[in-house]
Amino acid sequence: MLVLAIVLLPIVVLYLLGLYASTAISLWRLIQHDFGGDGGTNKKPALVILYSLAMAQGVVFLYMIVHAWGAKIGIVKLVAHSYELQEDSELVSGYLDASIKGCMKEPSFARGRNLITYAVDKLMEFDKSRDSYLCGVKILSKVVRLDSMEFRSQQVLAKELLTGSPSLIRHLLETMGPRSPYDRDIREHAARVVAHVAGGIHLDSFPGGVIGCVSALLPEEYEEGGDHWLWEDLERQWLLEECERRRWLLKPPRPPVTIDGMVEASKVLVEQGLLILRKLAADEDNCRVISNAPGLVCKIMAPLTSAKLHGDYHDQWSGIATESMKLVLSLMAAPGTGEVQSQISSNMKAITGILDCRECAVLLKRRATQILLDLSLETQPPGGRVFIWMLLLIFVLPDDFFDTTISSVGWVKKRRYIRRLAGEKLQAAEQSVGGVISDLGTAIAENDPYMAHAAMILGHLWAHCSDEYLEQVKQCVFDVMPKVLREILRRPPARPAADDLENGRDSSRDQQDLERREDIMLKKSLISFCRTIHDTRWELTARVDEIADEVMSELGERGHGIMYLLSSAESKVSKYQIRRVR
Structure with a gap:
């Protein structure tokens, strides 16, 4: 010092x-x-x-x-890291410069101001400066995506400021709409901001504007003409980027994209469009407007009815289908929306196909079952075993455990009816709750093709079911846990030898690669199930650790509890994946 x-x-x-x-x-x-005298000695x-x-x-x-x-x-x-703006740190730099400049003129300038107010001020400059407007759009898009509670107050502030300015909402709609002069990235940013405020929008205040702009985000169909809906979007994107590149003469062309990359990029706009409609549908008046909009219901249903999208791009399709189903359930619950029911009834095969699909997640199957119940399905659909499991999940566990996002008033009321109807369907199928829980354990023990789904359902029941069914669930979990752990520790199928290609056995290699990928996905699901079992019932952790140690002892290894076993298994699964990529 x-x-x-x-x-x-x-x-x-x-x-x-x-x-x-x-x-x-x-x-x-x-x-x-x-x-210093004449000599100037002091100079x-x-x-x-x-x-x-x-x-x-x-x-x-x-x-x-x-x-x-x-x-x-x-x-x-620091600020860019907090707001996840590392790639757009120049936006934060502009905010800091503006704050310093304002405080130099007026010391009280910063009082009551923050990044949100700065972004909204930038939006207000849409008729003066294109760059300032885009700066505001990007900042708000990032902020509304943050999940941390520390940003909730800022997100509420953004919603209040935007809903209080209809002109800003109109301009955001135009930015993401069919005649937007901006590229896909900017349209995505604008769509996220609109989705954030959509719950406070009344369609009567924007006659024709909102529906037209949101509808433009949804392709009319995904089947006819192959992937033309992707190529149209890519052509638009390429033209806009080419114009921007010629304008600045600096931006290098982007690398060529693949079909999977195009689907991944296009799905964001589709998901945001469906999310905007779902938030709008929370209001019954908006629900009627959406249901009566020409051709809009077909666009909403298009992802669910597209066998091509479901089969060829399943990972990307799942997110779109989830949003589509949430919206469909909200629309079906509103009074005076008969067109939605008739549209779904004519595409029943696509909905039941979700129950048959081995790749579709449990929650997606749950929503498909809710749609079928709401349509008062008289006969049990194909894949009846999975359908019964979904009835159990709906009857025992309310929607509150799975979905805390905004819902329409009509759907909140109707889901009680659907839950009761699920119980009645179980009785009609002569299935007790205990019997279905036992069947979940049987499916796991027998390596059923839907073994992963059975494990995930059992995990949900373990974590959330009431005391009425807890003993049955506990007994089932303890019975199947050794089988699950052995499956996790089992080595995946070996890859075919390199000389198989020379002997013309390429198809066999592809088949074994597929089996290997499926095995890895199964192990991941079972590891997730085991973590749920360990993390949600602390009073039973000791018993779960005992089972894990017994399994390790059978393999001639010393046990260190289930978490050590799972960590080791995850490490091995990651190595298998790396080898597959190579």
């Missing part, structure tokens, strides 16, 4: 008094010259002192600039 004080004290004194000292000395010597020391003072001031000034620049970079990085 003493050394630091000795070094810094002269700098501080020089910084505070240097300007005054140099001015006073200069004035004194201008009035009273002392050149050289005087010049040394003068230049030294000037040099010292320059060093201090340079230090101030470097310090301010470094501090700015540090602040920008």
Whole structure:
């Protein structure tokens, strides 16, 4: 500390008094010259002192600039990291510059201001500066996506400021709409902002505008003409990027995209469009407008009825189908929306196909079953065993455990009816709750093709079911846990030898690669099931650890509890995946 004080004290004194000292000395010597006689012996020391003072001031000034620049970079990085704006840190830098400039003019400028108010102010400049408007859109898009509770107040503020300005909402709709002059990325940002405020929009206040712009985000169909809906989007994107590149003469062309990449990029706009409609549908008046909009219901149903999208791009399709189903359930629950029921009834095969699909997630199958129940399905659909499991899941566990997002008032009321109907269907099928729980265990023990789904359902029941069914669930879990752990520890199928290709056995290699991928996905699902079992019933952790140690003992290894076993298994699964990629 003493050394630091000795070094810094002269700098501080020089910084505070240097300007005054140099001015006073200069004035004194201008009035009273002392050149040291005719030879001017004092001129050289005087010049040394003068230049030294000037040099010292320059060093201090340079230090101030470097310090301010470094501090700015540090602040920008910190804020950008907090708001997940690392790739767009120039947006935060602009906010900091504007704040400093405003505070220099008026010290109270920053009072009541933050990144949200800055972004909304930038949006207000849409008729003056294109770049300022896009800056506001990007910032708000990032902020509304943050899940942390510390940003909730800012997200509420953004919603209040935007809903209080219909002109801003109209301009955001135009930005994401069919005649937008912007590329896909900007349209996605605008769509996210609109989705954030959609719950507060009344369609009567925007006649035709909202529905037309949102509808433009949804392809009319996915089947006819192959992938033309992707190529149209890609062509639009390429033209906009080419114009932008020619405008600035600096941006290099993007690398070529694959079909999977196109689907992944296009699905974001589709998901956001469906999310906007679902939030709008929380209001019954909006629900009727959506249901009566020409052709809109067909667009909403298109992802669910597309065998091509479901079969060829399943991972991307799942997110779109989830949003589509949530919206369909909300629309079906609203009064006066008979077109939705008739549209779904005519595409029953697509809905039941979700129950048959081995790749579709449990929650997606749950929503498909809810749709079938709402249509008062008289006969049990194909894949009846999975259908019975879904009836159990709906009857025992309410929707509140799975979906906390905004729902329409009609759907909140109707889901009680659907839950009761699921119980009645179980009785009609002569299935008790205990019997279905036992069947879940049987499916796991017998390596049923839907073994992963049975495990996930059993995990949900373990975590959330009431005391009425807990003992049955506990017994089933303890019975199947050894089988599950052995399956997790089992090595995946070996890849075919390299000389198989030379012998013309390429198809066999592809088949074994497929089996290997399916085995890895099964292991991941079972590991997730085991983590749920371990993490949600702490009072039973000791028993679960005992089972894990017994399984390890059978393999001739020392047990260290289930978490050690799962961590080791996850590491091996990751290695298998890396080898497959190579």
